[in-house]
Amino acid sequence: LFLKHTGGLPQPGLLFQIFSPPLVSPAAERLRYILGDDDEPPNPTLFTEMDTLQHDGEEMEWKESARWIKFEEKVEEGGERWSKPHVSTLSLHSLFELRTCLQTGTVLLDLDGYSLPQIIDDVIEKQIEDGLLKPELREKISYVLLRKHRHQTKKPIHRSLADIGKSVSSNTMVFSPSLLSPSGHAQSRSMNDISDTPSTDQLKNKFIKKIPKDAEASNVLVGEVEFLEKPFVAFVRLLQATMLGGVTEVPVPTRFLFILLGPAGKAKSYNEIGRAIATLMVDDLFSDVAYKARDREDLIAGIDEFLDEVIVLPPGEWDPNIRIEPPKKVPSAEKRKSVFSLNEVGQMNGTAGGAGAGSGGGGSDDGEMFCGGLYLDIKRKLPWFPSDFYEGFHIQSISAILFIYLGCITNAITFGGLLGDATDNYQGVMESFLGTAMAGSMFCLFAGQPLIILSSTGPILIFEKLLFDFSKGNGIDYMEFRLWIGLHSALQCLILVATDASFIIKYITRFTEEGFSTLISFIFIYDAIKKMIGAFKYYPINSDFKPDYVTMYKCECVAPDPGEYKSFSALDGDSEGRGDATLDWTQLSKKECLKYGGSLVGKSCKFVPDLALMSFILFFGTYSMTLTLKKFKFSRYFPTKLRKLISDFSIFMSILMFVGLDVLFGLNTPKLQVPTDFKPTRVDRGWFVFPFGKNPWWVYLASALPALLVTILIFMDQQITAVIVNRKEHKLRKAAGYHLDLFWVGILMAVCSFMGLPWYVAATVISIAHIDSLKMETETSAPGEQPQFLGVREQRVTGIIVFVLTGISVFLAPILKYIPMPVLYGVFLYMGVASLNGIQFWDRCKLFLMPAKHQPDYVFLRHVPLRRIHLFTLVQIVCLAVLWILKSTVAAIIFPVMILALILVRRLLDFVFSQHDLAWIDNIIPEKEKKKEDDKKKKKKGNKGDSSTAASSCSPSLSLPSLLLPTFFPSSHPFHQHPKMGVPIASVVSKDLRDPLSS
Numbered sequence: 001l002f003l004k005h006t007g008g009l010p011q012p013g014l015l016f017q018i019f020s021p022p023l024v025s026p027a028a029e030r031l032r033y034i035l036g037d038d039d040e041p042p043n044p045t046l047f048t049e050m051d052t053l054q055h056d057g058e059e060m061e062w063k064e065s066a067r068w069i070k071f072e073e074k075v076e077e078g079g080e081r082w083s084k085p086h087v088s089t090l091s092l093h094s095l096f097e098l099r100t101c102l103q104t105g106t107v108l109l110d111l112d113g114y115s116l117p118q119i120i121d122d123v124i125e126k127q128i129e130d131g132l133l134k135p136e137l138r139e140k141i142s143y144v145l146l147r148k149h150r151h152q153t154k155k156p157i158h159r160s161l162a163d164i165g166k167s168v169s170s171n172t173m174v175f176s177p178s179l180l181s182p183s184g185h186a187q188s189r190s191m192n193d194i195s196d197t198p199s200t201d202q203l204k205n206k207f208i209k210k211i212p213k214d215a216e217a218s219n220v221l222v223g224e225v226e227f228l229e230k231p232f233v234a235f236v237r238l239l240q241a242t243m244l245g246g247v248t249e250v251p252v253p254t255r256f257l258f259i260l261l262g263p264a265g266k267a268k269s270y271n272e273i274g275r276a277i278a279t280l281m282v283d284d285l286f287s288d289v290a291y292k293a294r295d296r297e298d299l300i301a302g303i304d305e306f307l308d309e310v311i312v313l314p315p316g317e318w319d320p321n322i323r324i325e326p327p328k329k330v331p332s333a334e335k336r337k338s339v340f341s342l343n344e345v346g347q348m349n350g351t352a353g354g355a356g357a358g359s360g361g362g363g364s365d366d367g368e369m370f371c372g373g374l375y376l377d378i379k380r381k382l383p384w385f386p387s388d389f390y391e392g393f394h395i396q397s398i399s400a401i402l403f404i405y406l407g408c409i410t411n412a413i414t415f416g417g418l419l420g421d422a423t424d425n426y427q428g429v430m431e432s433f434l435g436t437a438m439a440g441s442m443f444c445l446f447a448g449q450p451l452i453i454l455s456s457t458g459p460i461l462i463f464e465k466l467l468f469d470f471s472k473g474n475g476i477d478y479m480e481f482r483l484w485i486g487l488h489s490a491l492q493c494l495i496l497v498a499t500d501a502s503f504i505i506k507y508i509t510r511f512t513e514e515g516f517s518t519l520i521s522f523i524f525i526y527d528a529i530k531k532m533i534g535a536f537k538y539y540p541i542n543s544d545f546k547p548d549y550v551t552m553y554k555c556e557c558v559a560p561d562p563g564e565y566k567s568f569s570a571l572d573g574d575s576e577g578r579g580d581a582t583l584d585w586t587q588l589s590k591k592e593c594l595k596y597g598g599s600l601v602g603k604s605c606k607f608v609p610d611l612a613l614m615s616f617i618l619f620f621g622t623y624s625m626t627l628t629l630k631k632f633k634f635s636r637y638f639p640t641k642l643r644k645l646i647s648d649f650s651i652f653m654s655i656l657m658f659v660g661l662d663v664l665f666g667l668n669t670p671k672l673q674v675p676t677d678f679k680p681t682r683v684d685r686g687w688f689v690f691p692f693g694k695n696p697w698w699v700y701l702a703s704a705l706p707a708l709l710v711t712i713l714i715f716m717d718q719q720i721t722a723v724i725v726n727r728k729e730h731k732l733r734k735a736a737g738y739h740l741d742l743f744w745v746g747i748l749m750a751v752c753s754f755m756g757l758p759w760y761v762a763a764t765v766i767s768i769a770h771i772d773s774l775k776m777e778t779e780t781s782a783p784g785e786q787p788q789f790l791g792v793r794e795q796r797v798t799g800i801i802v803f804v805l806t807g808i809s810v811f812l813a814p815i816l817k818y819i820p821m822p823v824l825y826g827v828f829l830y831m832g833v834a835s836l837n838g839i840q841f842w843d844r845c846k847l848f849l850m851p852a853k854h855q856p857d858y859v860f861l862r863h864v865p866l867r868r869i870h871l872f873t874l875v876q877i878v879c880l881a882v883l884w885i886l887k888s889t890v891a892a893i894i895f896p897v898m899i900l901a902l903i904l905v906r907r908l909l910d911f912v913f914s915q916h917d918l919a920w921i922d923n924i925i926p927e928k929e930k931k932k933e934d935d936k937k938k939k940k941k942g943n944k945g946d947s948s949t950a951a952s953s954c955s956p957s958l959s960l961p962s963l964l965l966p967t968f969f970p971s972s973h974p975f976h977q978h979p980k981m982g983v984p985i986a987s988v989v990s991k992d993l994r995d996p997l998s999s
Contacts, residue, residue, distance in 0.1 A: 027304035034292050034301075035285075043291045044241075045069070045215040047252055048278045051149055052271065053223020053261075062149040062221060064249060066275065068282040069211060071326050075152055082152065086323035088279040092312060094272035098280075099303050101260065101273065105233025106132065107296045113236075116244045119257065120145045123234045133232060140227050144261065151249035208250045216241045217248045218256035218281045218290075222274035224264045231262040235277075235299070237290065256281060256290060280306060373500040373739035377448050380735035384794075388450060388734075392797025399648040400773035400798045404453060405805050406655065407766050407831060409816070410824040412436045412806060413672065415456040419758060420681060422465035426479060427758055428681030430810075432456065435757030437807025439748045443760075444799030447744045448737015451792065452725055453770050453799065454748075455763035459713050459887070464758075467706065477694035479685065479756055484700050486753025487691075488707035489714065493746030496715060502738040504903070508723050510922045511906040514841040515876055516720045516899060519883050520764040524832030528825045532619050535670070535822065539611035555602035557593035559585045614667050615822040618658045622826030625654040627833075648773070651830070655823055662820045672819040678810055680756075689756045709897070714761045716899040718745055721762035729838070730771060731791035768835040774798065840921070844873040860920040868917050872909070879905060 047069055051062040066074045071085040106126050113119040120142055127133035133141065234257070241253035248254060258277045260270055280286045280303065289302030313320075416432030436455065444450045467485070471478040496502070585598055593600060629650030633643040646653070662669055680686065691700075719738060726736040741762075749759050774793040809816060836842050840860075847855055848870065855861060860869065879902060886898055909918065 027301040027308070030298065030301040031289065031305055034294075034298055035288055043288055044255075045212045046218050046256070046281050046287050047211050047215050047248075047250065048218045048220065048281045049248055050220040050222065050274050050278050051247075052274075053144065053147075053221070053225070060144065061147050062223075064149070064151045065271075066278065067249070068278050070282060070330070072275070072279070084323065085326055087326060088275060089313070089320060089324065090276050090279060090310075091272055094269070094276040095303065095307060095310075097269070098273050098276045099300060101231070101233045102235060102296060102299050102303070105231075105235065106130065107299065108234070108236045109293060109295070110239045111236055112239045113242055115242075116247060117142075117146060119236065119238070119244075123236060123259065127232065127234070137227060140225075141232060141261070144223070144225055145221065145259065149246050151246075205250050208252075211250060211252060215252055216255040217250075217252040218258070218278075219244070219247055219254055220258045220260075220274045220278050220281075222260045222270045224262055224267050224270060226264050228261060228263050231260060234259045237293070371498050373502060374497055374743055377735075377737035377740035381448055381737055381740065384734045388794070388796040391793060392795035394793060395645075396648055396774065396776075396793060397795070397798050399652060400770065401801050401805070402649075402652045403773050403827075404766065404770050404798065404802045406651070406819075406824060406827060407769065408436060408440070408453070408455065408802055408806050409433075409809055410672075410828065411455050411763070411766070415461060415758065419456070419461060419464060422461065423468045423478065425681045426468070426685065427464070427756065430677075430679065430681050431757050433806060433809060435752055435755075435760060437803045438757070439752060439760040440803030440806065441800050442748060443741075443744050444796050444803065446740075448735075448740030449722055449725060450796040450799050451767065451770055451774070451794065452721060452741065452762045453766040453802075454745075454760040455766060456758045457717060457761055457763065459717070460710075460759055460761070462887075463706075463710060463713070476699060479689045480691065480694045481699060481703060483689045483691055483753045483756075484703040485707045485710060486749050486759065488704045489710040490746040490750035490753070492707060492711040493714065493742055493749065496711075497739050497743045497746065500739065501715075502719060502742060505719050505723055505738060507903050507907070508720060509906055510840060511876065511909070512899075512902040513720060513723055514839050515879055515883070515902055516716075517724055517764055517768075517835065518839060518841055519880055519887075521832045521835045522880075522884070523887070524765050524828050524835075528619075528829040528832065531825050532616060532822065535615045536612040539615070555590075555600055555605040557585045557588045557590075557598045558601050560597045560599065611667055611669055614662075614665065615669055615820070618662060618669065618820050619822040619826045619829070621661075622654050622658050622823045623829045623833075625657060626651050626827070626830045629653060630834075644777075651827060655819070655827070658823050658826075659819055662823070663818065669820045669822065672816050672821060672824065676810060676813045685756060687755055689754055691754075709894075710759070712897060712900060714745060714749070714759070715742065717761045717764075718742055720899070721764045721767055724764060725762075725767050725771060731789065732794060733791060734794050765831050765835045769831045770798070772834060841873065841876055844869060844921075845877070848873075863920045864917045868913065869921060872913065872917075872921055875905070875909065 048067065049064060050066045052065040054061055054063040064075065066072060067082075068088070072088040073085050074083040075081075076083055106123060108123065108126060111119065111122060113122065124133065124138050124141055128135050128138065236257040236259075238255055238257075241255040243251070244254045258274070260273055262270055281290065283306060286302045286306055289298060289305075293299050293302070412432045413429055416427075416429035419432060420428035440454045443452070443454050464482075467482060468478050470476070471481050585593070588596070588598065590600065630647055632650070633640075633647035635643060637643070638646075718741060722736065722738055722741055726732060745761060752759055771792055774795075776790040776793055778788045778790060805812075843856075843858065847866070852866065883898055883902075886894065906922070909922075
């Protein structure tokens with residue numbers, strides 16, 4: 001009765017799995033041996049094209065109706081354009097019919113084919129040998145299969161066929177006796193212009209840019225004819241991919257052919273079967289099966305596995321005409337493949353690629369060897385050294401150079417000015433420029449991680465101010481004292497390198513890393529806004545201006561008393577002999593009036609244009625335009641390459657835009673001031689600090705104590721920034737070099753101390769901005785598929801050029817003077833805000849304001865109670881507040897010690913939170929990796945449960961209007977619980993094999 005109900009079709013382990021479920025289904029067991037070898041190179045990407053047989057009166061041709069790379073694109077009914085890419089929705093019945101077709105039709109694997117006519121002849125011959133086709137139908141089948149193929153780029157059928165210049169009166173004439181003769185057979189082939197070389201239309205097709213290199217094609221041909229009594233079905237895999245001329249719309253060699261010709265009256269059914277096999281061919285797992293299949297049963301096992309994974313939509317609760325948009329993140333096929341891998345355990349326990357926090361980390365295998373960590377860093381980095389240069393020659397590097405250069409010179413000018421105020425100009429803007437150029441370029445040239453940008457930092461500025469005040473109050477020579485502190489600190493850094501002290505980064509978890517990164521981001525945001533508020537103080541808005549009393553607003557220059565004027569003239573040395581009688585005070589400018597001792601009288605004398613308002617427009621406009629253009633690559637306008645180019649140069653374009661706006665208005669907004677002479681800020685100091693002679697001998701030894709504070713600050717700042725830069729989610733290929741980085745920071749500190757230049761350490765925000773400006777994505781992506789993040793362009797060129805440009809900025813002063821400071825403050829604001837992206841701490845802070853039902857599907861919310869997450873976040877907020885208070889007061893001298901204390905606080909949290917909770921909210925494994933591991937564990941657990949094919953007893957003979965969704969959507973995608981449907985989606989598999997989170 002069961003077999004009768006199912007039409008007698010053998011199903012995937014159907015009957016026996018229902019009553020006695022094995023741990024692994026027969027299909028999975030078979031695929032385990034097909035896909036078990038992981039050492040083979042990956043198979044090429046498949047481009048699938050489906051052509052449908054079209055009749056126009058007496059003539060016929062193959063017309064392209066759909067195509068797939070990852071998602072389906074249909075030719076719209078009007079035939080004028082392609083549809084938007086969408087997820088293929090298949091009828092359940094079509095999959096069962098496809099399974100039957102492969103069971104009963106012709107399957108030729110590794111056919112040695114060199115042309116389409118030869119392949120067609122071999123297929124027909126095989127059909128006749130197996131008794132599936134009558135010999136007298138050979139010529140008719142061959143004639144149909146060799147008709148011309150018209151693709152979407154060509155003109156409509158009535159125009160194309162008119163060019164043939166032939167008219168046939170009836171269907172019978174198509175298969176006239178002349179065509180059945182050998183000469184007629186040859187004539188039918190010559191009419192199609194079959195060629196092995198790509199046509200001009202194929203070579204000009206721009207769609208080829210969407211297809212990965214070395215891709216291969218699978219062609220699906222479906223249609224109905226009058227002369228067949230039963231379907232003609234063939235699945236062909238060629239031994240070598242072969243160019244079949246005009247069969248495919250793009251010049252891609254064909255590896256697979258699926259042919260389905262059937263009796264008239266079932267065109268819709270044939271079309272659905274064609275869509276089913278086309279969708280299967282672009283499925284990652286089934287395509288591997290198709291490449292490695294040894295016989296017909298392997299292909300059927302691949303279909304059975306596909307049936308295990310699909311999801312059915314009830315017919316009354318979803319309109320099949322609705323096209324489902326491709327998801328933003330397509331789940332990886334690896335978790336499906338891992339089930340069938342023979343070394344599944346090895347895959348599950350493997351580590352992700354890239355140089356994460358563990359690559360080149362603090363500890364070393366040669367930890368007992370003196371300088372073992374430094375030796376390993378050099379050993380790891382040397383093979384990459386040549387590529388660090390030639391990989392930098394890319395157009396993306398230009399935008400990164402311009403962006404980071406403007407950030408660096410702004411930082412150099414800002415900190416140089418503040419250092420000048422704090423140290424009585426012993427260190428000023430000129431020293432800041434020279435130090436930034438020298439230290440930065442040397443670090444980028446030789447360091448372990450050249451993506452790190454060196455800069456002066458706030459804590460170092462505070463230390464310099466306190467050191468200068470202490471020296472001045474105790475009669476100690478500041479520059480000499482500072483030199484010895486720098487030398488002691490450099491020596492301490494080298495000792496830390498020699499003893500592999502960088503192992504401490506193993507204890508820098510997300511708690512410490514994100515707390516420090518958020519603090520630096522807030523400092524950038526706060527300083528940018530603070531400087532803009534200061535503009536309103538110096539250039540107040542004329543809020544008391546009354547337009548109705550404009551006639552009363554005036555300003556006059558009043559002459560001084562004669563005695564005062566004469567004394568002023570004598571002091572001024574005015575030899576022009578002008579006096580009260582000769583000088584017209586009413587015609588003098590404001591500057592001249594004050595010069596000659598006059599006074600300004602009137603209500604409008606203090607009037608200034610609304611420079612503060614203009615400055616705010618420049619500030620906020622630069623920030624908002626940069627933010628908008630950075631996201632432009634995700635918009636719908638313009639081609640992909642142009643969108644990406646605009647996104648890469650977003651900051652440069654924003655700066656040009658608002659610099660031009662400032663020049664257009666001509667207001668005297670504050671401009672970038674760059675020194676024009678290459679000389680020390682103070683005339684009484686040179687470019688070299690002599691170490692002896694000005695201070696008592698004990699100062700040289702006592703300076704080791706304050707040097708210890710500087711060392712702690714530099715060590716923590718450098719290593720935390722390095723951990724952030726070397727995150728696994730950045731997918732860095734080249735190993736990190738924590739020991740090598742610290743080594744060069746120590747060397748450069750000694751050099752800067754001897755030259756009287758500021759000290760430099762890794763700048764967190766600018767380094768993150770450098771990383772973001774060099775991110776790479778796939779250049780070709782399937783229609784509907786989001787570009788995949790490939791990693792970061794790891795090279796030394798951008799950093800070196802940035803710091804060389806900083807050094808020669810003295811000679812660029814005539815150009816740089818046109819850049820308004822508010823524009824650069826806008827860049828600072830953007831850098832601060834952009835560096836907050838992807839920080840889990842910031843995401844957890846936003847959860848305080850969200851009701852539980854509206855919270856995003858963060859993976860840690862699946863495993864940790866919300867109140868525990870809030871408690872952990874509150875601890876981080878308190879630590880951040882303490883650091884902020886310390887930074888803003890005189891107590892900032894102990895700021896580096898407090899950063900070190902963050903690690904201790906994190907260790908104490910082990911007594912408050914369970915290791916399970918901490919593993920999800922504080923582990924340094926990236927969020928994406930956690931989700932993948934979580935899904936893998938659930939998948940593995942599900943495979944040990946009930947059989948997945950229990951529900952596959954649905955009758956294939958019934959007409960089922962329900963739809964099947966391939967596994968394109970992650971389990972958490974909102975489609976799995978559609979808001980308008982209000983009901984869960986039924987699955988053809990048991991609930992144990994579905995992701996339990998889908999409900």
